[in-house]
Amino acid sequence: MRLRNIPGADEVVANSPYCIQNPTKLKGSYKKEVFGNDNPIHIEIGMGKGQFITTLAKENPDINYIGIERYTSVLLRAVQKVQDEEIPNLRFICFDAAEILDIFACHEVDRIYLNFSDPWPKDRHAKRRLTSSTFLNRYNSILSKEGHIEFKTDNRDLFDFSVEEIDNHPLWKLDAVTYDLHNDETMNAGNIMTEYEEKFSSKGNPICKLITSR
Ligand code: SAM
DSSP, rough: OOOOTTTHHHHHHHHHHBBBOOHHHTOOOOOIIISSSSOOOOEEEEEOOHHHHHHHHHHHHEEEEEESOOOOHHHHHHHHHHTOOOOOEEEEEEEGGGGGGGGTTTTTTTEEEEEEEOOOGGGGGGGGGGSSSSHHHHHHEEEEEEEEEEEEEHHHHHHHHHHHHHHHHSSSSEEEEEEEEGGGGHTTEEEEEEEEHHHHHHHOOOEEEEEEEE
16 A cells, blocks of 8 residues: 655654554563553554544453554554543554564463455465464464454455465364444444444445454
8 A cells, every 4th residue: 555655743653652662672561561450452453543443442441452553654643533532541553563473472462453454465465464374373472362353344355365264274263254244233233433444334335344263
């Protein structure tokens, strides 16, 4: 994805109290050093402008939320939305999730959300997809034993690829799947829409969702 360079974005992210500046040094100690509690940690990888994780954090004060976004130009929007609010259980990290093992210790995370992840449509880029077996192996390291992953997208090719990666993986199993989330009473209960979900569902695209655990 080509992104506009937004002047000042790096500086805003570097100075926001919501943004963790030294994630590799905090590996294994977010609960103690960042949140000051022993609550579970839920992360969203590729959080974009942050509507989903910010809403979750406000609704669930007893869970620690960390949103991960690769680009400061995108993360800036999330920071701007929360800068006048106090949400103590929410933090952001500007980081490429390909290196996620550098910022989270073994079993440190209790849930992973992947929402409308970049599709990387070319076969030669399949390993970059956030639901590829390469990433599933990384998630296996950082997720607690009872942890799970929730993935939503309107991209049917990416969704079918993800189901296949899980089916073929020796550790991961599918717990739930829907190909039309908004018309699935059970799976849609309590659903929080992301920015992309609002955009694509308003065009009539059905939203797919899966939950996977080990
Ligand atoms: N999750 C948001 C939503 O549903 O509205 C944003 C979806 S957008 C299509 C995907 C986002 O994931 C982009 O902001 C992109 O920069 C981010 N992203 C993609 N690959 C990433 C990676 N490896 N590490 C961190 N962020 C990533």
